[in-house]
Amino acid sequence: MEPLIRTRGLSKRFGPGCERCLVATGPECETNRCNYCGSVVACNDVSFDLYKNEALGIVGESGSGKSTLVRLLHFEWDSTGGSVELHADAAMQLIPELFDSGSVYSRNLLGLSPFQKRQARNALMGIVYQNPFLGLRMNVSSGGNIAERLLGAGWRNIGRMRERSAELLEKTEIPVDRMDEPPKNFSGGMQQRVQIAKALSNSPLILFLDEVTTGLDLSVQARVLDLIRTLQSELKLSLLVVSHDLGVINLLCQRTMVMKYGRVVESGLTDQILQDPQHKYTQLLVASQL
Amino acid sequence: MLTVEKLSKSFTLHILNGKHIAACRDISFKVPKGAFLGLSGPSGTGKSTVLKCIYRTYLPGSGSVWYDSANYGRIDLATLSDRAVIDIRTREIGYVAQFLKVIPRVSALDVVMEPILTRNGVSHDEARSRAVDLLKRLRIPEHLFDAYPATFSGGEQQRINIAHAVSWKPRLLLLDEPTASLDSESVAQVLEILKELRRDGTTMIGIFHDHELMTSVTDSIFTIC
Numbered sequence: 044m045e046p047l048i049r050t051r052g053l054s055k056r057f058g059p060g061c062e063r064c065l066v067a068t069g070p071e072c073e074t075n076r077c078n079y080c081g082s083v084v085a086c087n088d089v090s091f092d093l094y095k096n097e098a099l100g101i102v103g104e105s106g107s108g109k110s111t112l113v114r115l116l117h118f119e120w121d122s123t124g125g126s127v128e129l130h131a132d133a134a135m136q137l138i139p140e141l142f143d144s145g146s147v148y149s150r151n152l153l154g155l156s157p158f159q160k161r162q163a164r165n166a167l168m169g170i171v172y173q174n175p176f177l178g179l180r181m182n183v184s185s186g187g188n189i190a191e192r193l194l195g196a197g198w199r200n201i202g203r204m205r206e207r208s209a210e211l212l213e214k215t216e217i218p219v220d221r222m223d224e225p226p227k228n229f230s231g232g233m234q235q236r237v238q239i240a241k242a243l244s245n246s247p248l249i250l251f252l253d254e255v256t257t258g259l260d261l262s263v264q265a266r267v268l269d270l271i272r273t274l275q276s277e278l279k280l281s282l283l284v285v286s287h288d289l290g291v292i293n294l295l296c297q298r299t300m301v302m303k304y305g306r307v308v309e310s311g312l313t314d315q316i317l318q319d320p321q322h323k324y325t326q327l328l329v330a331s332q333l
Numbered sequence: 334m335l336t337v338e339k340l341s342k343s344f345t346l347h348i349l350n351g352k353h354i355a356a357c358r359d360i361s362f363k364v365p366k367g368a369f370l371g372l373s374g375p376s377g378t379g380k381s382t383v384l385k386c387i388y389r390t391y392l393p394g395s396g397s398v399w400y401d402s403a404n405y406g407r408i409d410l411a412t413l414s415d416r417a418v419i420d421i422r423t424r425e426i427g428y429v430a431q432f433l434k435v436i437p438r439v440s441a442l443d444v445v446m447e448p449i450l451t452r453n454g455v456s457h458d459e460a461r462s463r464a465v466d467l468l469k470r471l472r473i474p475e476h477l478f479d480a481y482p483a484t485f486s487g488g489e490q491q492r493i494n495i496a497h498a499v500s501w502k503p504r505l506l507l508l509d510e511p512t513a514s515l516d517s518e519s520v521a522q523v524l525e526i527l528k529e530l531r532r533d534g535t536t537m538i539g540i541f542h543d544h545e546l547m548t549s550v551t552d553s554i555f556t557i558c
């Protein structure tokens with residue numbers, strides 16, 4: 044089976060950059076800021092494959108570049124280099140114009156026009172942020188939040204959009220009779236579930252989860268994680284799970300990448316990363332687990 | 334079925350200033366198809382390490398682990414890609430760890446049903462009835478079927494662990510002290526189930542604390558010292 048998404052050499056630098064940026068940053072230098080020009084190398088040369096119905100974990104401490112990675116893949120930030128390609132089986136029907144005739148993988152998504160990027164995002168991707176304020180409009184009704192995204196994906200019929208919103212809220216265990224209430228009325232766990240409902244509304248192939256359970260109390264965290272597991276197996280989603288919590292990664296992901304100062308220092312099977320970590324930093328991370 | 338060649342594994346502990354710990358060295362053995370090999374040796378000689386290297390929970394340091402896969406042909410598990418290892422774990426190789434590690438908040442019945450459903454392509458009812466049979470044979474009280482194994486006693490957890498690993502009839506089964514915390518009646522049940530699995534063609538490698546028991550279930554023993 045070929046990967047759904049093929050990412051190669053993905054990089055992001057903030058600042059002017061100089062010849063020495065790459066040798067002056069990274070885990071060996073214990074910094075991601077170049078001493079010579081002041082640029083920050085947020086992530087550098089990240090390559091990975093994501094398969095259909097697979098959950099890939101990305102762990103690392105704050106500032107390791109894991110959220111940057113998600114923002115690049117979700118086209119929120121422009122990358123400094125690298126490529127992201129989609130498999131034709133997954134995306135050919137939805138956005139045929141991304142594919143040159145006869146090729147199995149799309150053109151580099153990072154080089155698309157803003158319009159095409161938006162189109163690709165609306166057709167294929169969903170995202171859930173740690174902070175629900177980033178993913179939701181807090182003053183707009185929950186149903187309206189979902190409808191907004193459906194509008195972006197080309198839906199026009201109000202009745203059908205309402206139906207779909209109710210269906211998604213039910214799936215994420217939000218009482219449907221509260222769909223007209225704005226998320227600001229909800230608890231943290233409920234807000235997170237509305238975010239998940241919104242992220243799923245366009246039936247994405249890829250779901251990005253950026254620290255989705257950080258800051259929730261344990262029982263609420265458990266419910267959100269159970270929901271994600273159920274939805275993944277039901278919808279055959281590909282997940283990119285960003286977390287600093289090895290427990291979350293262990294629960295959701297079969298494969299894991301470990302990041303530090305903008306670089307991938309290690310990747311492997313999740314149980315191997317946890318029981319036989321190779322890199323100095325991964326060993327520290329595993330040993331620091333509660 | 335499986336040929337381990339000069340397998341060595343050591344750990345470099347960066348936290349302890351790069352301290353080097355050798356876990357096993359130069360291990361070589363063969364397991365023919367359908368056979369049951371026992372691994373013996375004093376504790377700390379690397380028996381579990383060998384099993385974990387085969388299952389790739391540990392990255393083998395050097396040497397090879399040749400496995401005749403039904404789907405991939407002859408492959409070296411020591412260097413196989415992560416994706417292929419996941420696929421082989423799903424379709425061919427089972428592993429019973431010393432301790433139960435299951436997903437929290439999943440009932441005992443679901444823990445045992447899940448591998449049958451995802452691997453054997455049978456209906457929900459069929460999977461359920463197979464799982465129920467297995468749990469009953471392993472003497473798990475029926476009122477615990479919908480409870481979470483994390484709350485079970487040590488012996489019950491170990492039986493769930495075994496049921497989870499054998500329910501889908503893997504081609505190769507790795508057993509790390511599967512009977513360690515069981516009473517004699519449960520041990521007898523487990524051995525009976527293992528015997529049936531072998532009759533159905535599963536090849537096995539096992540570590541048993543009890544030497545007498547090991548000689549009675551396995552057909553050859555490899556001693557690590």
